[in-house]
Amino acid sequence: DIQMTQSPSSLSPSVGDRVTITCRASQSISRHLNWYQQKPGKAPKLLIYAASTLQSGVPSRFSGSGSGTDFTLTISSLQPEDFATYYCQQSYSPPFTFGPGTKVDIK
């Protein structure tokens, strides 16, 4: 199985801050990497697929980059509604696997 790791595990930025979350795959997955946002008690929501393609309806302050084994999710200016947990997920080969999550907490 392809193992996914994320860093940091949590962070406490302020509204307006630029936030960067890193995801690493245990082997090359080309650009087969998705990002999800999950709020408490809710299902994950797709933000970005194919490493950098913004899902329809997702604000443009979210962006993704990377290929191979190293990927980044960036929120250019954090908004109050962005406090959530973020997960990366590889879709290169089954079993599809997720990272452990990065919790973005209110400072």
Added chain:
Amino acid sequence: QLQLRESGPGLVKPSETLSLSCTASGGSISSDNCYWDWIRQSPGKGLEWIGSIYYRGSTHYNPSLESRVTVSVDTSKNQFSLKLSSVTAADTAVYYCARRGITIFGVVNFYWFDPWGQGTLVTVSS
């Protein structure tokens, strides 16, 4: 727009079979360009992909669960289902159904999960 909703018992006894259904509304299960997947989330193991089915019936399972999992589809009900046998406390989780969509860039298929159902908590306990 497509919506998914899980249904089934919230409490299952150890060694018994967990059975859940996912009903689609606002779209058809009989779509050529997607799969229908089950994913679970527990505090201990995080998000774990369980398996998937294509509307024509082909399946793919996580090897870690394959011996206990069956995913089936009923196109007449616009529904797909999950059975997980011989459950233990380790199977306690929130279970989600999701569409696995496909986007083609050039000749490469990219898969993503969207939308997800709201999730249903299944507790394994006697």
